[in-house]
Each structure stands twice: as structure tokens, then as C-alpha cells.
Amino acid sequence: QVQLAESGGGVVQPGGSLRLSCAASGFTFSSTDMHWVRQAPGKGLEWVSFIRYDGTNKHYADSVKGRITISRDNSKNTLYLQVDSLRAEDTAVYHCAKAGPLNWNLDQWGQGTLVTVSS
């Protein structure tokens, strides 16, 4: 079955950086578009970023543009999110999610990894 396992979260000081990873299995990762979505503690879902299956097309939320880079390594079935210049408002659980057919939905989600930005 589909499995998405995020890692790389932790406590980081303001201005710092983190690279989050999402290990995928149970589907053909190299043919699948992927997303990152985050959720601040006690808040709603916020879409963060998208990457096409071959890495040739990427999109970002306005709130993170210029500070976040999405990438993937299809040989390792792994999705990444590089987050730089971290701010307190970036504190959240970061979920990776698999796009469904034709990118009409996010049909499978990982449990997420918590990023806490604090001095």
C-alpha cells in the first residue's frame, strides 16, 4: 500500500534552515506529482508547494516563495523541501501528499514532521 514517511523536522532558530524528506513507497513515485502541505499548531491546512513528476514544473505558496525549494530524487523515491530563513510563523507539521490522477486531488498523505522555529 501507499506509504509516505516524512522526516527532518526539529527545533531550529529563527533564520536557520532545514531540509525535510518524504520517503515514498507503494506506488510509482517517478510518475506521480507531489505536494507539501503544512499545518501550524491548532490551525488549518496551508498548501505549500507542488512538483511535477519529472521535476520540470514547480509551484509555491506566496507566503514561502523565495525561502522554500521543492525537489525530488526519483532514483531514491524521495521528495524534499528545503526551508531557509525560517520564521516563527513557519512552525508547523509539514505533510507530503501524493497527487491523485490528473492532479484533481491529494489522495494520500504522510503523517507529517514537526518543524518548530524558536530561539
Place this chain on the structure above:
Amino acid sequence: IQLTQSPSFLSASVGDRVTITCRASQGISSYLAWYQQKPGKAPKLLIYRASTLQSGVPSRFSGSGSGTEFTLTISSLQPEDFATYYCQQLNTYPYSFGQGTKLEIK
């Protein structure tokens, strides 16, 4: 594109029929999905393309709408349905979610 869900909180009883509305700030055709999230869990896809039920989701869930106004209806609430529900537009990047509707037991 901004999505506004109403109500933000909803109190209902087992067996009730409930409807949640999602309004988009501009037309999104039928590129709208609904998700259910329980505390500490990842969101679960319920409906996509406004009205298509995801495989494995009970038929008491239904969706409708197009353009700027959409609804999610649960025909007869079950105990496991008490959760938070989110709509998401997938018409235009950046994609966006509604603020959520928390469905609580009366």
C-alpha cells in the same frame, strides 16, 4: 483564490443531516476537493471534482456545486464523522484550502 467555509463550527447529533458550504473568491469550475481530518491524523480525501466520491468513502458523504459555490453533505451523521472538514481548490496555483469546519457532537 480564497476559499471561505461556513459554518466554522457545527454542533450536531448522530443521525442528523449536515451541510457545509465552501465559497471561492473566483470561479474554479469543479476543481474542488473535500478532506476530513481527525486530531493528530493526516487529512483523508473524501470527494474530488466537487462531486466524485473517493473510493472507500461511505455513500452518506456527497458533494455538489461548481463555479464559486460548493457543498459537502453528510446524510446521516455517524459517530466517526465528528472531525474537521476542509475544502481545497485545485484550479489555479497557488492551491488553497478553506479555513475548516469543525463538526462537534451536540
